[in-house]
Amino acid sequence: MKKACVIGLGYVGLPLACLLARKGFEVSGLEVSDEIVEKTNSGISHIEDEFLAKEVREVKGKLKATTNAAEALKNADVVAVCVPTPVDKQFLPDLEALKSACVSIAENLRKGMLVIIESTIYPGTTEEIAQPILEKSGLKAGVDFFLAHCPERIDPGNRKWRLPQIPRVVGGVNKESVRLAGIFYGQIIDAPVKELRSVRSAEAAKIVENTFRDINIAFVNELAKSFDVLNIDVKEVIEAASTKPFGFMPFYPGPGVGGHCIAVDPYYLIAKAKQSGFDHKFLRLAREINDSMREYVVELAVEGLNALGKSLKDAKIAFLGIAYKPDVDDTRESPALYIIPLLRKKGAVLRIFDPHIEALSNVESLEAALEGADAIIVATSHKEFLQALTPKFVRKKKIGFFLDCRNAFDKVAFKKAGIAFKGIGC
Ligand SMILES: NC(=O)c1ccc[n+]([C@@H]2O[C@H](COP(=O)([O-])OP(=O)(O)OC[C@H]3O[C@@H](n4cnc5c(N)ncnc54)[C@H](O)[C@@H]3O)[C@@H](O)[C@H]2O)c1
Numbered sequence: 001m002k003k004a005c006v007i008g009l010g011y012v013g014l015p016l017a018c019l020l021a022r023k024g025f026e027v028s029g030l031e032v033s034d035e036i037v038e039k040t041n042s043g044i045s046h047i048e049d050e051f052l053a054k055e056v057r058e059v060k061g062k063l064k065a066t067t068n069a070a071e072a073l074k075n076a077d078v079v080a081v082c083v084p085t086p087v088d089k090q091f092l093p094d095l096e097a098l099k100s101a102c103v104s105i106a107e108n109l110r111k112g113m114l115v116i117i118e119s120t121i122y123p124g125t126t127e128e129i130a131q132p133i134l135e136k137s138g139l140k141a142g143v144d145f146f147l148a149h150c151p152e153r154i155d156p157g158n159r160k161w162r163l164p165q166i167p168r169v170v171g172g173v174n175k176e177s178v179r180l181a182g183i184f185y186g187q188i189i190d191a192p193v194k195e196l197r198s199v200r201s202a203e204a205a206k207i208v209e210n211t212f213r214d215i216n217i218a219f220v221n222e223l224a225k226s227f228d229v230l231n232i233d234v235k236e237v238i239e240a241a242s243t244k245p246f247g248f249m250p251f252y253p254g255p256g257v258g259g260h261c262i263a264v265d266p267y268y269l270i271a272k273a274k275q276s277g278f279d280h281k282f283l284r285l286a287r288e289i290n291d292s293m294r295e296y297v298v299e300l301a302v303e304g305l306n307a308l309g310k311s312l313k314d315a316k317i318a319f320l321g322i323a324y325k326p327d328v329d330d331t332r333e334s335p336a337l338y339i340i341p342l343l344r345k346k347g348a349v350l351r352i353f354d355p356h357i358e359a360l361s362n363v364e365s366l367e368a369a370l371e372g373a374d375a376i377i378v379a380t381s382h383k384e385f386l387q388a389l390t391p392k393f394v395r396k397k398k399i400g401f402f403l404d405c406r407n408a409f410d411k412v413a414f415k416k417a418g419i420a421f422k423g424i425g426c
Pocket of ligand 1: 007011012013031032033097098101118120151152156
């Protein structure tokens with residue numbers, strides 16, 4: 001296989017396209033965004049990630065991005081679909097981007113092509129949605145062209161686990177599709193590739209991985225609320241339980257779950273199972289508990305300020321961090337985006353700052369956010385905040401209340417410095 005086409009050059013597609021170029025493939029990237037096409041072709045990463053920025057620079061000229069499907073797909077031996085699969089306002093799967101990508105492929109499909117869907121999809125999507133669209137080309141899946149699903153597991157910002165080091169699972173519409181997909185990934189990654197008997201298993205595996213996290217985070221979020229009442233430090237308890245060398249895996253509470261995966265993927269399984277008459281009560285409850293943490297953060301802010309004789313109404317709050325996790329510029333489904341309007345609704349005056357997200361910050365620096373603030377709410381513990389916000393520094397600013405939604409700061413040191421400090425369940 002010599003020519004590869006990656007459809008969708010986002011958090012998933014861009015690193016894959018770079019890897020393919022480094023591995024000697026002729027690579028094209030099909031994108032709907034002119035800006036991403038322009039940046040990629042100029043060797044500039046549109047995603048803030050040091051490592052990825054270097055890769056995009058290095059593959060300049062080797063990775064050709066375009067908005068023209070015929071140009072991108074011409075002579076492609078393998079096509080990887082990496083478009084978004086969000087949910088709509090009713091939390092139902094929105095497969096519009098996937099369908100549109102499949103239409104582009106169908107119009108340019110040729111015999112022998114291997115089409116791999118990397119986007120996260122519910123079990124059945126490859127065979128029920130993608131395959132019929134692709135077969136409108138007149139070619140038959142598993143006979144004239146090959147169709148597989150290999151869910152992407154990348155963790156943007158993770159320095160240890162980069163794309164080549166992460167094991168993969170693949171499923172296909174027939175044996176030959178799985179075999180070819182297995183060979184393809186074997187050529188580009190250093191980790192094992194597990195070939196599955198069914199494409200549905202591959203689709204389900206990814207949803208299970210992310211739902212597992214959502215459920216476990218919901219469990220510790222519920223513990224955080226309960227332990228706040230019982231006056232037990234949830235972080236200390238989780239660390240204590242983690243000393244058991246088997247049968248326990250630590251998860252930590254926070255302001256809710258964000259990102260394009262964990263907060264979205266469970267809905268894909270919930271919706272698909274519902275269609276077949278099964279109600280995923282446990283998954284729905286986990287989503288509900290994790291979403292309830294936004295209101296809980298506001299409750300904690302009210303309590304913290306009240307204890308100082310202040311009210312949330314008209315309180316000046318330095319609201320720090322908008323990204324869904326530390327040290328990235330991704331705001332998709334970020335809890336901060338929901339907490340901010342809740343605080344504003346209660347009359348809080350917010351100075352919002354995220355060093356990675358200028359567009360949504362309303363002040364230009366941490367200093368400006370802290371100036372004259374009654375309270376600090378750290379919604380995302382970016383390293384800039386961890387470095388700057390020492391107890392001494394916060395005390396000097398005469399800020400009375402510190403709400404650490406990530407339990408990332410040293411609670412004991414803050415309390416010693418006379419600052420009213422609250423974590424989530426700590
Ligand atoms: N972000 C993650 O950490 C992550 C990890 C694993 C899996 N996934 C899954 O991978 C998929 C992609 O996620 P992402 O985070 O890369 O999304 P993204 O939004 O960062 O990137 C998707 C890109 O596809 C482009 N696009 C949309 N429709 C298109 C079309 N019809 N043709 C060509 N380009 C199109 C968009 O402009 C965008 O640049 C999703 O299914 C997601 O669930 C994401």
